[in-house]
Amino acid sequence: MNERSVDVAVIGGGPAGLSAALSAKKNGVDVLLIERNESLGGILNQCIHEGFGIELFKEALTGPEYMQRFIDEVENLKIPYMLNSMVLSVNDKRLIVCSPQGFLRVKAKSVVLAMGCRERTRGNICVPGDRPAGIYTAGCAQNLINLRNYMVGRKVVILGSGDIGLIMARRLTLEGASVLAVIEILPYSSGLSRNIVQCLEDYNIPLYLSHTVVDIKGERRVESITIAQVDEQWNPIPGTEKRMECDTLLLSVGLIPENELSRQAGIELHPVTAGAVVDEYLQTSVPGIFASGNVLHVHDVVDWVTLESELAGKSAAEYAKGVSFPESKISVIPGDGVRYVLPQRISGEKDVTLSLRVFCPGRDKKIIVKDGGKVVKKILKTRAVPSEMIRLSLKSKDLGGIKELRVEVE
Ligand SMILES: Cc1cc2nc3c(=O)[nH]c(=O)nc-3n(C[C@H](O)[C@H](O)[C@H](O)COP(=O)(O)OP(=O)(O)OC[C@H]3O[C@@H](n4cnc5c(N)ncnc54)[C@H](O)[C@@H]3O)c2cc1C
Known part of the structure; x- marks a missing residue:
């Protein structure tokens, strides 16, 4: 087997x-840089809608426009990359070990895992009913339409109001399909607010909250689906069923981080994020x-x-150069109202940005970081929703002598 050595190996050529x-x-x-696909750019290759780069470049770029800026820089800096x-x-x-025509063994001083995630499928959420053609994950449909020029259907229902489902509701409408409804099991949408307005409301596509698909009918191709309202435990409420004739069902029901390689390496994974536990x-x-x-x-x-990955790349470079990092003595724990917070461990010796998500939508919420009873940081969110990640920075001068930080919503 061929072998090569490198300071930093990066797995995955997406953003x-x-x-x-x-x-x-x-x-x-x-x-x-090692990428399994035939081009760099990851999932952004198929995201031809606008909305990328608003925070970083103050411009609403398409996915390919956004990623091209980074690919050009990779080319300019002559960073070697392997495709396929x-x-x-x-x-x-x-x-x-990777497989570019045969096998190659790469010995790296440090590694950045950047493999992205995949979509949950019908099997993951156990939708009952027949098993005809015409059921796609939303990202798969996006790939077929935007990259391969295949139309996936004419009368479409979308299960799940995550961003990919919302974007596809608009995309299919623009391509001439009739999108009958978006069905969401939660009492609120799991997509960004701007996507609810721009992808559903602007096209009069109804959003059924607290509903799910309880049956799929069709011999060869989807012929109809049945939806029903659900109670607080997500059980369908008898008598609320509604049948919709359609030929296609798209699923936008969540993403799963691609951590098979991380598991192989013995990396500890977090039960809520399904990604690595990090400092x-x-x-x-x-x-x-x-x-x-x-x-x-x-x-x-x-x-x-992009911002997070700049930090990962810098840290990997420092590790490869032999820089040692301070011990991460402080645990960072999600408290009331917080689904997860990351990083899960910090040293307290350097300024740090926490990323977190709340459990439920709410207005005028305080996000509070506490050391026991002492408030270390407090920010006010006029609108806090699970679909939007919250970033919060802490100064090292405020973190001396702390063993545990709890982040909660009040
Ligand atoms: C449909 C859709 C719409 C979106 N819309 C927006 C939007 O409007 N605005 C916005 O800001 N964000 C949007 N996003 C989110 C944004 O695209 C993602 O946050 C971003 O692509 C994540 O980057 P990533 O590099 O982590 O993952 P990815 O883009 O998924 O890249 C991961 C890469 O790793 C490669 N890989 C995986 N495993 C291996 C392996 N074993 N060996 C080699 N290579 C491997 C994959 O082939 C892929 O190229 C959208 C995402 C989707 C899916």
């Missing part, structure tokens, strides 16, 4: 991998292996993926 590779290179080390190269394994000694350097529980982007936790906007 996270591109930023991590650029940042590592700018911090003075050799980098190798699937990483098959990584171990805790940072030995990578403030985005270092996982295996020294020298870092993680960022959707493989670490599912992001709402790509700008945060």
